[in-house]
Amino acid sequence: MTGKGWWNLNSPKRILAIDDERINLRVIGGLLRNLGHEPVLMESFAEALQYLDPSIDLVLLDVMMPETDGFTVAKKIREIPEVADVPIIMVTALTSKQDRLKAVEAGANDFISKPIDLTELRVRVSSLLKMKESQDEVKRYQAELEEMVAVRTSALRMALENVKESQRTILSAHLETIHRLASAAEFKDEETADHIQRMSRYCALLAGKLDLPDAEVDLVLQASPMHDIGKIGIPDSILLKPAKLTPEEWVVMQKHTIFGARILGESNFELLRVGEIIALSHHEKWDGSGYPKGLAGDDIPLYGRICAVADVFDALTSKRPYKEAFSNEKSLEIMRAGRGSHFDPRVLDVFLGDFASVEKIQREFEM
Known part of the structure; x- marks a missing residue:
């Protein structure tokens, strides 16, 4: 300068x-x-x-x-x-x-x-x-970043309000708009549209195997792409950091669950309500050590427990700014170690029990 x-x-x-x-x-x-x-x-x-x-x-x-x-x-x-x-x-x-x-x-x-x-x-x-x-200079940059995030969040809220207004007449337009917004959050995190496709289909597969009604399976399919929509409110300096986050940065990162729930909250549209539940609960852990609320066991909404398994698997098998992609074998080894601590044992067992279908989805939407 x-x-x-x-x-x-x-x-x-x-x-x-x-x-x-x-x-x-x-x-x-x-x-x-x-x-x-x-x-x-x-x-x-x-x-x-x-x-x-x-x-x-x-x-x-x-x-x-x-x-x-x-x-x-x-x-x-x-x-x-x-x-x-x-x-x-x-x-x-x-x-x-x-x-x-x-x-x-x-x-x-x-x-x-x-x-x-x-x-x-x-x-x-x-x-x-x-x-x-x-x-x-750092303070000035942070202030500009916060202002930019506030503008983005405001714009996102306005877009969602428009979605809510049109939901009575054009359901297909709803779904497309929501998926585009979810894609915006994923692209901000240097992830791809394929991540959204894989993750939502893993969730729908699990929902079906857990004997949820067809209508709920479809809701999970359509709402799960919004799980990380709150990342649009996280500064890029934290979200894209190619190294381990500091404790202070990790506190900020965890807030994406709360941001997502706020963005999607207070809607009369069932799809957005399910999206709110998933956004808020997909980082809770079976043993209560997750965030943001530290829920445990069946207190964690089933949608969140389903999303946790699907999201972690895809994160492990995908490349990130801070790591290379793990193999399926290595990823499953890590997930088995989290059975009963990170993951609902029943949901994880269903995931592992039909892993052939998981791999089929994985191949269909390869990065």
């Missing part, structure tokens, strides 16, 4: 300096102006609070102050959400290892010894300002 605005290192930065000695503030102010920055000079933390906002790019903080020492002030700054990640430089005459460790524990990023040397100040300030600009 071209250097202009708050992300340009050469543009003036607002630097808050807190020191109870006015002469020290005058010296710091002159040094910062000499470096081309805008100093905000305060004699106490209480006075600085009204200026401490996201426009501040860095804080220079004296350690030895009579009212509240610099360690305490640094801790308080880290407790203010809006500025918790602002870089802090401790200005101190303390040189012991214990004092410096105490400053780091309080939230300081760096130190400058008194008397302040202009060259040292420039180097340390420049380094932390670069770090701050990188953080701000």
